[in-house]
Amino acid sequence: MLAVIGSSVAAITGMSRLIVDIAMYFGLFVIVAMALNFQYGNAGIPNFGCAVQVIVGGFTVSGITLRLAYWLVEKAGVKLLPYQTAYDWLYNSQLNVVTVNNYLKTHPLLGVSLLLFSIAVAMVLGAVIGWVISVPAIRLRATYLMITLITMADASQIFGRNIPYICGGTLGIWIPNVFAWYPGDRGVITAVVTLAIGLICFFIFRTMLNSPYGRLMRAIRENEVTCLSVGKNVVGIRRNILMFASAITAIPGVMTAYYYSYVVDAMYQRAYWTYWSWLMLILGGPGNNAGTFLGCALVIAMRRVIIVYKWFFDKILFFPISYFEQILLGVLLIVVMIFRPDGLIPEKLLYIPGVNYTKLVRERVKVDWRTAPKMRLAGKRRRFSLKFWRR
Amino acid sequence: MLLPPLVMAAIVYACEITILSIGFTMTYLTAKIPNFAHGTYAGYGIYVNYTISKILGLNPYISFPVAFLVGGSIGVVVYMLVIGVLTKMGSGAIVLTISTIAIDIFLTALLYIYAYWLRDTFKTYTIFFILKEKDFQLGGTPGIFFVALTICIVTVVLLHTFLTKTRLGVSMRAVAEDPELASVLGIDVYRTQLYSWFLTGGLAALAGAMYPMWFQSHPAAGSYIITSIMAGSLLGGMENVYGAIIGGFGVGLSEILLTNRLQATFGIWVGEYRPLIPMFFLIAVLLIQPRGLQGAYEWLTKSKRGIELLSKLGIKVE
Amino acid sequence: MDMVLFWVMVALWVIMPAFIVYEEIKERRALAEIEKAEVSEE
Numbered sequence: 001m002l003a004v005i006g007s008s009v010a011a012i013t014g015m016s017r018l019i020v021d022i023a024m025y026f027g028l029f030v031i032v033a034m035a036l037n038f039q040y041g042n043a044g045i046p047n048f049g050c051a052v053q054v055i056v057g058g059f060t061v062s063g064i065t066l067r068l069a070y071w072l073v074e075k076a077g078v079k080l081l082p083y084q085t086a087y088d089w090l091y092n093s094q095l096n097v098v099t100v101n102n103y104l105k106t107h108p109l110l111g112v113s114l115l116l117f118s119i120a121v122a123m124v125l126g127a128v129i130g131w132v133i134s135v136p137a138i139r140l141r142a143t144y145l146m147i148t149l150i151t152m153a154d155a156s157q158i159f160g161r162n163i164p165y166i167c168g169g170t171l172g173i174w175i176p177n178v179f180a181w182y183p184g185d186r187g188v189i190t191a192v193v194t195l196a197i198g199l200i201c202f203f204i205f206r207t208m209l210n211s212p213y214g215r216l217m218r219a220i221r222e223n224e225v226t227c228l229s230v231g232k233n234v235v236g237i238r239r240n241i242l243m244f245a246s247a248i249t250a251i252p253g254v255m256t257a258y259y260y261s262y263v264v265d266a267m268y269q270r271a272y273w274t275y276w277s278w279l280m281l282i283l284g285g286p287g288n289n290a291g292t293f294l295g296c297a298l299v300i301a302m303r304r305v306i307i308v309y310k311w312f313f314d315k316i317l318f319f320p321i322s323y324f325e326q327i328l329l330g331v332l333l334i335v336v337m338i339f340r341p342d343g344l345i346p347e348k349l350l351y352i353p354g355v356n357y358t359k360l361v362r363e364r365v366k367v368d369w370r371t372a373p374k375m376r377l378a379g380k381r382r383r384f385s386l387k388f389w390r391r
Numbered sequence: 392m393l394l395p396p397l398v399m400a401a402i403v404y405a406c407e408i409t410i411l412s413i414g415f416t417m418t419y420l421t422a423k424i425p426n427f428a429h430g431t432y433a434g435y436g437i438y439v440n441y442t443i444s445k446i447l448g449l450n451p452y453i454s455f456p457v458a459f460l461v462g463g464s465i466g467v468v469v470y471m472l473v474i475g476v477l478t479k480m481g482s483g484a485i486v487l488t489i490s491t492i493a494i495d496i497f498l499t500a501l502l503y504i505y506a507y508w509l510r511d512t513f514k515t516y517t518i519f520f521i522l523k524e525k526d527f528q529l530g531g532t533p534g535i536f537f538v539a540l541t542i543c544i545v546t547v548v549l550l551h552t553f554l555t556k557t558r559l560g561v562s563m564r565a566v567a568e569d570p571e572l573a574s575v576l577g578i579d580v581y582r583t584q585l586y587s588w589f590l591t592g593g594l595a596a597l598a599g600a601m602y603p604m605w606f607q608s609h610p611a612a613g614s615y616i617i618t619s620i621m622a623g624s625l626l627g628g629m630e631n632v633y634g635a636i637i638g639g640f641g642v643g644l645s646e647i648l649l650t651n652r653l654q655a656t657f658g659i660w661v662g663e664y665r666p667l668i669p670m671f672f673l674i675a676v677l678l679i680q681p682r683g684l685q686g687a688y689e690w691l692t693k694s695k696r697g698i699e700l701l702s703k704l705g706i707k708v709e
Numbered sequence: 710m711d712m713v714l715f716w717v718m719v720a721l722w723v724i725m726p727a728f729i730v731y732e733e734i735k736e737r738r739a740l741a742e743i744e745k746a747e748v749s750e751e
Contacts, residue, residue, distance in 0.1 A: 148674055330493040
């Protein structure tokens with residue numbers, strides 16, 4: 001049974017599998033990183049709890065879509081093993097899923113509609129989580145907000161681990177293959193769908209960031225008091241931003257669940273979804289989408305290369321690879337912070353053509369007004385130099 | 392046994408969390424950032440204790456001063472290489488906090504590697520261990536109970552005298568409040584920061600060295616308790632060290648005792664939710680009164696609404 | 710059939726950022742030109 005399910009993942013072997021894998025991971029992380037860029041790079045909200053947004057997507061698939069699929073399949077007359085109690089839910093899930101897969105092979109419309117349903121519900125639930133996250137974001141700033149969000153992400157993982165009805169507790173639960181009707185390889189089509197969603201999200205984000213709404217977000221990030229005095233509802237705007245970004249971040253959670261055909265809380269660990277996404281964001285440059293791209297591509301290429309050359313590393317290093325990856329993660333974050341605090345592609349400076357800034361101010365200040373958005377750090381930001389340690 | 396083992400476990404745990412919270416609050420006062428790597432210093436203390444007691448076969452209590460030195464030096468290195476550089480570059484609080492998270496990841500990975508190296512070289516289990524059998528017994532009670540309590544009280548008293556009476560302590564507090572003014576007065580800000588990071592790192596490692604004597608430890612145990620540490624500091628208020636004592640004891644005691652009480656009431660499954668208790672404290676404190684218990688006390692006694700609330704409850708305050 | 714779709718998607722994801730990068734460089738160069746013009750006219 002396991003072989004039947006497992007073999008559907010490895011239908012394409014060799015180099016193609018690696019490329020599809022890289023593409024899938026890139027698609028997932030680029031959506032998360034773009035949403036993070038939306039929150040931190042443009043609105044100044046350091047959301048270190050994006051793991052909870054992704055978890056919501058995964059839990060939607062395992063908690064809601066799965067039950068819906070079971071119910072529909074049973075109504076169509078196919079016999080399923082009992083799944084009402086928690087015990088049966090877990091232990092019969094594999095066989096049930098195989099039955100559902102066989103049913104889905106002949107009903108492509110049902111499969112596609114299940115996928116769309118789970119994405120829609122995940123977005124709604126993601127928005128709800130975004131609302132919950134925005135409650136502390138009203139009163140707290142910066143570091144306190146980070147503490148709260150990290151704590152919330154950890155708490156959600158604990159809930160997921162201990163309640164079997166959501167995703168099978170510590171054992172995990174199997175997910176039917178919504179692309180069973182597709183004659184080709186399941187991994188490829190999932191990667192294609194993820195990348196397509198990523199494209200759509202990219203264009204949505206790009207439009208939002210280049211619009212007056214983007215300007216408003218950046219204004220709030222720079223100087224909140226001014227915006228309040230002008231009359232903008234800063235709290236409501238922050239809440240909208242968080243809800244929107246959370247909804248988008250739930251989608252990679254859904255697609256991960258369908259890619260692996262399996263949901264378990266250990267897949268959504270804090271380190272995996274939060275820290276690597278932040279590394280991609282900071283490496284590429286918070287504030288513009290091109291930087292996020294670059295950061296994603298670099299980090300994912302690095303990780304996959306490490307995994308492919310695992311045999312080489314195992315010879316010279318005596319510890320498992322995952323800790324080496326963690327060391328790289330920590331070191332890269334620090335190095336980027338020190339040497340390129342703006343990221344590899346720094347944020348474009350705001351310039352409104354036609355406005356003569358010198359005439360606007362009439363002050364003999366030795367400040368380059370083109371750097372207006374970065375004013376609060378003018379004169380205080382210095383480059384790294386070895387002179388720091390000279391006494 | 393003096394007290395039921397549960398109460399003793401709670402007191403030992405609370406002592407360790409208190410010492411860690413004191414260090415965390417001190418780091419927050421000095422560097423204005425929450426240091427997410429604080430728990431990992433404790434992790435290093437755990438492994439120093441393990442190395443000395445299991446590998447070298449000595450008395451585990453020798454490892455306490457060694458752990459202090461090791462933790463202190465790690466703190467100093469962290470400051471010199473990362474935090475100091477970033478502060479001189481004028482980075483904001485968010486960037487510094489992200490860097491402490493990165494340091495946390497880095498140090499935990501190093502600790503895992505060290506544990507694996509120990510396991511490969513010495514062929515013993517290094518991932519889940521407890522060192523209770525190496526302890527001495529005082530009338531049937533494990534010695535760590537008295538030692539932990541004594542160390543906690545002695546640390547608090549010593550810290551109080553150090554921070555208020557000695558020159559170095561006073562300059563530490565001055566640098567924490569206003570670095571520029573302190574440097575005008577002639578205090579070497581860089582060296583004072585080095586000392587304070589040494590002190591906090593050492594204290595954290597000391598608490599970590601006490602940990603495996605009673606509780607099961609693994610390399611990530613340090614980062615596992617960072618939530619409790621932050622909850623303890625925030626509960627007491629991040630304004631001075633004495634709040635950390637109250638908060639640390641509150642969170643430490645309640646985490647174990649409350650879990651036990653809830654397990655008695657609801658069933659054994661509550662035990663899995665134990666990390667939720669400090670998280671709950673943390674979120675409640677940050678949402679209701681970010682200044683912790685000290686802020687709540689001041690709000691109750693000094694602000695208008697607080698005084699109204701108190702008078703409604705019948706408590707007289709002049 | 711699926712690999713065709715896949716490579717189409719990959720091609721899209723390679724072309725699109727290249728195009729956006731090209732536009733960004735053009736924009737930044739234009740900004741630098743305006744800045745040079747304004748500084749020299751002061």
